Amino acid sequence: MGGATNPAVAALLEEIARAKLRAEERRRAAAEAATIQYGVIREGDSVILRLPPAPLKPADDDCCKSGCTPCILDSYQDRLHAYNEDAQALRAQYERVLSGAPIDASEHHIRHALPGGLLEPLQFSGISVMHTHMLGGYARLVVLEASASNFVLALGEHVQIRATFSDGARITRPYTPVMTEAPDGVVRPHLFVRLYGEDHRMSEFWSGVATGHRLAVRGPVATQENMTRAFAFDVCVLAAAGSGIAPIFQVLQFAHVNSAYRNRRIVVVHCARDHASLWLSQEITKFSKEMPGLEYHAFLSNELATNSATSSSLLEVKFGRLSADLLLQAVGLLTDTRCAAMVCGPETFNRDVSMWLRTAGVSAIQTLGA
Known part of the structure; x- marks a missing residue:
């Protein structure tokens, strides 16, 4: 009762309507771009200039407010700048053709209209x-x-x-x-x-x-972070919890394909609830065959050793929640070593692990939110 006059409900309905309108605008623009030829075109006895539609400006609420770099609003400005440059070049080409120059389709490419695979930086x-x-x-x-x-x-x-x-x-x-x-x-x-x-x-x-x-x-x-900074040190500690293993694994993949880092001592600390959620453990273990300095330590907080599945494919598995003492056992005392760390997980995990690593002698620590 009274829902139609509730300001919160009215605002929600207005937002849904705006979202539908934006989606329809994007659908029409995509359909038009797929069927129409753009650029300097000869049609019959005439030469025409057909510019593609300018990129659609995202709505303010398309920004997720997560501090992304670049933000979708910044990406729009970059795309608009590229579009304006393309349009200016096409207009100059059109003038040359009107003056008698031949149409050269390879002279200029419409950068913003080139296919970029499935990902689109400005829209979903x-x-x-x-x-x-x-x-x-x-x-x-x-x-x-x-x-x-x-x-x-x-x-x-x-x-x-x-x-x-x-x-x-x-x-x-x-x-x-x-x-x-x-x-x-x-x-x-x-x-x-x-x-x-x-x-x-x-x-x-x-x-x-x-x-x-x-x-x-x-x-x-x-991300705004320098994801390779930790490899400038003699020892690199990569600590992850939950979905934080994904960006940590990205970093490990980078080290695996770069021969300069394959012999570096890299200590991976991976915290999960149980064996089933210990994702990417087999891939990390495979890396260790080509990376002699790679160490992998897994900590399972919700699983007892007596109930564990076989861990023969893992380098080391400990049962129980990670603590300062267990972390120190894994990485060792690093006060006399040039060491950096990257920590990625929930806020409390990042805070605690960063504090424990400083105690172990690690001074250069990056934290990423999972």
Whole structure:
């Protein structure tokens, strides 16, 4: 009763209407761009200049307020600047053609209209879920129907994923896909998603995601952090909890393909609830065969040693929550060593582990939010 006059409900309905309008504008623009030839074109006996539509300006609420670099609003300004340069060059070409020069299609390319794969930095694209399954009772693994040829992320880049709910609410959150081999043998983006219970809206969303579901994905988005800084030191500690293992694994992949870092002492500290949610442990162990300085320590907070699955494929597994003493046992005393660390997990994990690492003698510590 009275819902129609409730200011909060009215504001929500207005936002839903604006979102639908923006989606329809983008759909029409995409459909038009796919069927119309742009540039300097000869039609019959005439030469015409047909400029592509300018990039659509995102709405203020398209920004997720997570401090992304670049922000979607900044990316729009970059795209608009590129568009204006393209339009100016096409106009100059048109004038030359009117003066008698031949039409040269290779003279200028419309940069903003070139296909960039499945990812679009300025707007959300629909990408299908190829496979999804639970990792124990606390996490979900989602494999996207994409490959390294059409889903390209550099070190330190992530994507934004938008969840839309039946009540019209929308939530946008950053996620770091890991490019690794899928069961079909193709390298595809994998999303590791922690589930936090029924009262957590994003967990509600991910629990309902199934094969064939189309996710609203935007990116790539770069972090402000220098993701290779830790490798400038003699010892590098990489500590992760929950979904924080994804950006940490990105860093480890970078070290694996760079021969300069393969012999560096790299200590991976991976905290999870149980064996089932200890994602990427096998891949990290494979890296250790080519990286003699790599050490891998896993800590399982919700699993007893007597109930554990075999850990023969792991370098070292300890049962119980990570503590200052256990961390010191893993990394050793580093006061006389040039050592840096990267820590990625929930806020309390980042705070505690950073404090313990300083006690162990690590002075250069980067923290990333998971």
